[in-house]
Amino acid sequence: CTDKEDPKNGKMVVCGYPLSIFFIVVNEFCERFSYYGMRAVLVLYFKYFLRWDDDLATSIYHTFVALCYLTPILGAIVADSWLGKFKTIIYLSIVYAVGQVAMAVSAIHDITDSDRDGTPDSMTFHIVLSMVGLFLIALGTGGIKPCVAAFGGDQFGEHQDRQRRTFFSVFYLCINGGSLLSTIITPVLRAQECGIYSKQKCYSLAFGVPAALMVVALVVFIIGSGMYYKAEPQGNIMLDVCKCIGFAIKNRYRHRSKQYPKRQHWMDWAEEKYDVRFNLFSFLKCLNILLIMLLQWTLQATTMDGNFGALVIQPDQMQTVNPILILTLVPIMDSLIYPLIKKCGLNFTPLKRMTVGMLLAAIAFVCAALVQIQIDKTLPTFPSTSQSQLKLLNMGSNSVTVKLPGNDALILPAAQVYPFINNCNTKFTNLLPEVILFKSAACTITFVGFTDYFLVYFRFVNGMKTAVNVSTAAADFGLIEPFYYSNYSQIKNGKATFTLRSGSQSCEYSTNFGFGSSYTFFIHSTLVFGSNDSVTAVEDIKPNSVHMALQIPQYFFITAGEVMFSVTGLEFSYSQAPSNMKAVLQAGWLFTVAIGNFIVLIVAELAKIPKQWAEYVLFASLLVAVCVIFSIMAYFYTYIDPTEIEAQFKKKINEDDEDDKSKPGKAEVEMVKRDSIKCHDEYDKATQTKM
Numbered sequence: 001c002t003d004k005e006d007p008k009n010g011k012m013v014v015c016g017y018p019l020s021i022f023f024i025v026v027n028e029f030c031e032r033f034s035y036y037g038m039r040a041v042l043v044l045y046f047k048y049f050l051r052w053d054d055d056l057a058t059s060i061y062h063t064f065v066a067l068c069y070l071t072p073i074l075g076a077i078v079a080d081s082w083l084g085k086f087k088t089i090i091y092l093s094i095v096y097a098v099g100q101v102a103m104a105v106s107a108i109h110d111i112t113d114s115d116r117d118g119t120p121d122s123m124t125f126h127i128v129l130s131m132v133g134l135f136l137i138a139l140g141t142g143g144i145k146p147c148v149a150a151f152g153g154d155q156f157g158e159h160q161d162r163q164r165r166t167f168f169s170v171f172y173l174c175i176n177g178g179s180l181l182s183t184i185i186t187p188v189l190r191a192q193e194c195g196i197y198s199k200q201k202c203y204s205l206a207f208g209v210p211a212a213l214m215v216v217a218l219v220v221f222i223i224g225s226g227m228y229y230k231a232e233p234q235g236n237i238m239l240d241v242c243k244c245i246g247f248a249i250k251n252r253y254r255h256r257s258k259q260y261p262k263r264q265h266w267m268d269w270a271e272e273k274y275d276v277r278f279n280l281f282s283f284l285k286c287l288n289i290l291l292i293m294l295l296q297w298t299l300q301a302t303t304m305d306g307n308f309g310a311l312v313i314q315p316d317q318m319q320t321v322n323p324i325l326i327l328t329l330v331p332i333m334d335s336l337i338y339p340l341i342k343k344c345g346l347n348f349t350p351l352k353r354m355t356v357g358m359l360l361a362a363i364a365f366v367c368a369a370l371v372q373i374q375i376d377k378t379l380p381t382f383p384s385t386s387q388s389q390l391k392l393l394n395m396g397s398n399s400v401t402v403k404l405p406g407n408d409a410l411i412l413p414a415a416q417v418y419p420f421i422n423n424c425n426t427k428f429t430n431l432l433p434e435v436i437l438f439k440s441a442a443c444t445i446t447f448v449g450f451t452d453y454f455l456v457y458f459r460f461v462n463g464m465k466t467a468v469n470v471s472t473a474a475a476d477f478g479l480i481e482p483f484y485y486s487n488y489s490q491i492k493n494g495k496a497t498f499t500l501r502s503g504s505q506s507c508e509y510s511t512n513f514g515f516g517s518s519y520t521f522f523i524h525s526t527l528v529f530g531s532n533d534s535v536t537a538v539e540d541i542k543p544n545s546v547h548m549a550l551q552i553p554q555y556f557f558i559t560a561g562e563v564m565f566s567v568t569g570l571e572f573s574y575s576q577a578p579s580n581m582k583a584v585l586q587a588g589w590l591f592t593v594a595i596g597n598f599i600v601l602i603v604a605e606l607a608k609i610p611k612q613w614a615e616y617v618l619f620a621s622l623l624v625a626v627c628v629i630f631s632i633m634a635y636f637y638t639y640i641d642p643t644e645i646e647a648q649f650k651k652k653i654n655e656d657d658e659d660d661k662s663k664p665g666k667a668e669v670e671m672v673k674r675d676s677i678k679c680h681d682e683y684d685k686a687t688q689t690k691m
């Protein structure tokens with residue numbers, strides 16, 4: 001491994017790799033740290049700093065994420081047609097860093113906290129600044145994303161195919177290394193207390209560190225400036241693409257009658273005007289729905305037990321399994337699995353890898369469905385829209401017999417709660433005085449359980465003749481009148497100690513809360529202060545009993561699928577794109593993530609599948625269907641070498657120029673030829689392999 005200069009461009013080469021890519025991968029690492037770090041605390045910032053409700057917080061969060069996958073196309077067009085990738089990355093990184101700084105500033109509560117009570121006085125200031133910040137970040141992160149990947153690919157010469165493949169793998173490792181570190185670090189920073197006048201949760205630090213990392217990303221990228229190969233932008237290619245597609249469609253429509261012979265490819269209908277053959281977009285039709293499901297599985301984790309002995313895992317922390325597995329699987333695939341497959345004499349082409357990747361993702365969904373079936377067995381029966389849930393509580397000290405309309409008589413022991421699902425219109429009369437009745441859901445609302453998975457819900461019922469106050473070290477839950485009950489309150493899972501106070505007397509009651517559980521605590525009329533027996537804990541919802549470790553196989557398969565599909569796709573879309581469309585094709589690749597996101601939402605909404613496991617099976621089937629379509633398309637796909645074809649194409653144009661210099665009007669046609677996508681029929685001649 002030696003350091004030398006590339007004789008073709010005079011750029012420094014280390015161990016066969018251009019030195020410039022070091023700056024590009026470091027830039028990507030810092031940028032992804034910045035993006036995922038900020039994202040990790042964003043919903044919490046909306047909920048606890050801006051005081052938005054859950055719905056608004058999640059809607060704005062998803063809009064922001066969707067925007068981040070839509071803006072790449074803007075950045076790519078600017079880069080490929082106008083500014084070039086280098087300048088686009090610099091300008092948009094500045095926009096991005098400004099956005100991150102705006103977020104960090106918006107999270108300083110002291111700025112508007114004139115009464116110094118720890119809460120901002122002008123929420124509008126914080127909201128406006130953070131929304132402007134998020135918009136700039138979406139523009140920046142989306143805009144530079146396709147450019148950085150394509151710019152990295154540009155640094156390699158035609159003879160460096162192997163190195164370029166390794167670069168894309170390392171690039172993906174950096175993405176996931178950065179995201180893993182930041183999703184661990186920023187929540188810790190948020191949990192710190194900071195402030196000038198009053199100490200509050202430190203969102204400004206949690207956003208400030210990602211902002212600093214974005215500045216570092218920019219500085220590192222600028223330092224590498226002298227070492228990059230910078231391809232010149234080649235005009236507004238997207239306009240040509242659109243014109244060309246438009247002409248093909250119009251021409252096809254004009255010649256729709258049977259007397260006109262069919263053409264091999266629909267883009268061939270543009271050949272009268274544009275000398276092109278546009279076969280590049282075919283592979284983009286695949287759907288990248290793999291990654292989006294990670295979020296869905298976080299919801300599944302909320303119904304599971306995250307107790308790993310010394311380590312207690314929260315549901316959203318399970319998402320870190322994905323980048324951890326990426327960091328392990330990418331090197332294993334590159335240095336072991338792919339070479340082994342090659343040794344076995346199999347030609348595992350990129351499109352084959354991507355097909356296998358989709359199948360692995362389908363297997364992951366089958367695993368998720370199996371886990372869900374296990375979870376469903378442990379879930380309580382929730383009432384439907386035409387039912388309500390009632391709970392009967394025997395407040396007396398003897399058991400009572402209760403007869404509910406349409407049901408057999410039941411014996412309700414003392415201090416016991418009996419859950420009962422009932423039709424809406426049932427009337428209850430003549431209940432024994434010892435029985436009180438809780439309505440836990442109105443008829444029109446389907447009770448779907450509690451959603452805030454970090455917290456356990458509880459309430460107290462006071463069976464004493466005097467009012468009782470309930471509190472913990474952290475919170476006071478107020479006074480409960482005699483024979484009355486408190487609303488549900490939230491508490492973190494694990495051990496909790498309550499203090500019960502009545503008049504001058506008080507006692508402590510300790511209990512352990514499991515993941516996802518909900519409890520009603522009944523304070524007996526005979527409360528003996530200092531005795532735990534005076535309180536009966538009734539489980540409204542049992543703690544989760546299916547262990548989160550069961551999710552590991554599905555994470556394994558989806559991540560193996562991601563490595564085969566996305567890492568290969570990243571390199572593939574680069575290698576197959578003409579030089580003036582490299583960034584645009586990268587953006588198209590990222591756009592499939594946004595499309596996947598959208599499809600998941602639409603399918604979930606339209607299919608209205610009541611069972612979660614069935615939804616997973618639907619996604620598995622969809623993936624298999626897409627996989628079949630994809631493999632048919634891939635079978636007919638002809639691998640091209642854009643550099644070679646462009647060289648051939650230029651040569652042909654020059655030859656034609658020589659021949660036809662004198663012919664009037666020819667120059668104009670040639671201009672169109674040159675500017676349009678260079679996927680001429682001759683591309684087919686340059687075909688190397690089929691799938």
Ligand SMILES: CC(C)C[C@H](N)C(=O)N1CCC[C@H]1C(=O)O
Nearest residue numbers: 175176179291294322323326593
């Ligand atoms: C969701 C993980 C933290 C990151 C994921 N494995 C990943 O690498 N990506 C998700 C969308 C594309 C890609 C990225 O560039 O962040």
